[in-house]
Amino acid sequence: MTTFDDLLPKVADIFQPHSAEIQRISPVYVNRDLNGRVRLIVAEQWEKDPQARTTLNTITQAMFEQLGAHAFPASQAILFEANIESVKHGGFAAPLADVDGVQVIDRLATEGNWSTISPIATGVPRVVFFSIKGGVGRSTAMAATAWSLAQSGKRVLVLDLDLESPGLSSSLLPSERRPTYGITDWLVEDLVNNGDAVLRDMIATSTLSRDGDIYVVPAHGVNDLAPGFRIP
Template sequence: MTTFDQITPTVTAVLEAHRSLVGRLDWLLVNRDLNGRVRLIVPEAVDADEALRTSVIALVQTLAPQLAPHAHPQSCAVLFEASREQACQGAAAYALHGFDNVWVVDRLATEANWARIAPETQGTPRIVFFSIKGGVGRSTALAATAWSLAQAGKRVLVLDLDLESPGLSSALLPPERQPMYGITDWLVEDLVDNADVILEDMVATSNLSHDGEIHVVPAHGSNPGEYIAKLGRVWMPKLQADRTRERWSARLERLLLALEARVRPDVVLIDSRSGIDEIASTCITDMGANLILLFALEGEQTWNGYRMLFEQWQRAHAAEMIRERLKIVGAIVPELDRVSYLESLREHAYGVFVDTLYDEIAPPKPEAVGPASGSDGKWRVGDLIEGWNFDEADEGAPHYPWAVNWHRSFAGLRSLQGRLAVIDVQEVNAIFGSLLDGVRDAMGMEGQS
C-alpha cells in the first residue's frame, strides 16, 4: 500500500520506464489534490492525437495501481488543459528531478508555498527573524537589534508579523504610544478597499529611539477589538475588479511597500511567526528578504525542523534561490560551557547544511582540467572544483552561528520595554554583540559598533 511519501519516487520510476513517451509531450503535470490523490494533466492537443492519447491512458493504467490509494479512478485520472500555466492556476509547483518537462503540482489547503522564492529586494534591506520553535528569544533579539541600529543613527521600521502570538510592539512601545490599528486591521480592511483610511494610524515611533528612529507596526492596535475574528480573515485572497485573485502574501507586500514609502527606513526588521506555517512561509519566501536569521537551540527538535524545511527547498530545486540569505543564530547560549555548546550547535548546523543546501563537490574529470596534483595521479582536496560550500570552521558560512548569550538581567522580565529604556551599549554588546555585528556587516556598517 503506497503512502504519501512514496508518491514521488513511484511516479518517477514509472515515468522513467516510459521516458520515450514522456519526451513526446510538451509538458506533463503530476497533480496532487487536497486529499493527496494523483492525476496527470497533459496538453489538450494530446486528446486530439488518438495514438498519443492511447499511450497516455496506458501509462495511467500502469501508474494507478502502484499509487493506490493515492490515485484517482482511471476514468478521471487524466485531464487535458490548454496550457501549463492555466493548469497550475497559482498552485505550488516544482520540476520533477530527472525530467525537463515534468512538474509536480501540489494543491494545498493554504496558499503557503515554501518553494516559490521571491528575488531579493533591491530597495531598503529587509531582515527576517525566524525560528522553528518558539521561546528562543527571537523577538527580544529583534528589539535589541532595532535599539542598537537606532543608537547608530539608523531609521528602523519594525513589523510584528507574529500575528498569532503578538507582543513585539510592547517591547518597543509603552502603552500610551501604541497606535490605534495594526497589520491585522489593514489586511481585513483591504478586503473591502478601506485600508488607506487606517494606514496613518498604524505606525508609532518608539521612545527607545536615540540618534535614529524606531517605527513600529504592531500586529494589532491599542484596542484589539474582535482580534480572533479578524485573524481568521487575514489569509484571504482579494478578489480584484477583473475577477483575478490577489494572494494574501501579495497584499502584505503592498502594505510593506506603502510603509516603506511613508517611513523611508534604512532597514526593515520583520518578526516572523515560528514554525512552518502560512505566516512564516510569506515572511521568508515572499517578501524579498535580504537576510533571514534562523534562531536555533541545540537539540534534535531544532535540527529536525530545519532539515525538513531545507529538504523541501532541495526537492523543489529552490535552494539556490535562498540559501545565500540564510544565517544561523545561536539563541540563548548558556553561561556555562558556552564554547562547547556553540561548537555542538555549529557541528549540527553544518551537518544539516551539508546534507541539504551546500553543493556536493566532486573532482573534475582529468581530461577537462589537466593532471591531478598528486604524484600518484590521485585527486586531492585542493583539486576539487569550486562550488557553494564551506568549511565547518568558516565564520562567514551560513551555518556558523552568531551567538545571543543568555543573561540573567533578561530572564523572566515583566517589561522588556522598561529594560531596554535603561540598558547601556556595553550590556547590549555583551549579550547580542555577535548578532549585532553580523547585522551591521550585512548592512555595510562595518566599524560602527
C-alpha cells in the same frame, strides 16, 4: 502512506513503464502545487490523440491510487495548454530523475506570478526573523537588532507578524504608545479594499529610539478586536 519526501520518487516509478510514449508527447510537466499535490501539464495537441490519452490516463490513475492525498482524481489531474512553453513563465523546471521528457515545476505564490521567485529587491533592505517553534528568542533578537540599527543612526520599521502571540509589540511599545490599528486590522480591512484607510494609524515610534528611529507596526491595535475581548 505517501509523504511529501516520497512524492517525486514514486512519480518517477509510475512514469518509467511509459517512457517511450512520454518521449513522444514531451515535454510533460509535473506541477506540484502549494499543498504538495501533483498534476500533469501537457500540450493541447495531445488531448485528442487516443494513444497519448490512454497513456496519460493510465499514469494519472496510478498517481491517484499510489500517492493518496498528494494526487488529484484522474479526471482532474491533466491540464492541456495551448502554449506549453509558457507554463514555466521563465521559472525553474527540474528534470524528473531517470525519466526523459518530464520536468517538475514547484509553484510558488509570489505577487502576480505563481511560478517564479520574486527578484531580489534593490530598495530598502528587509530582514525576516522566522522560526517554526515559539520561545526561541526570535522577538528578542528582532528587538535587539532594531535597537542596534537605531543606535547607529538608521531608521527602522518593525512589523510584528506574530498574530497569535505578539511579544515584539509589547517589547518595543508601551501600551500608551500603541497605535489605533495593527496588522490584523489591516488584513480585515483589505478584504474589502479598505486597507489604505487604516495605514496612517498603524505606526508608532518606540521609546527605545535614540540616534535613529524605530517605527513599529504591531500585530494588534489598541482598539478592541471584538466586544468583550481586549488585547492585554
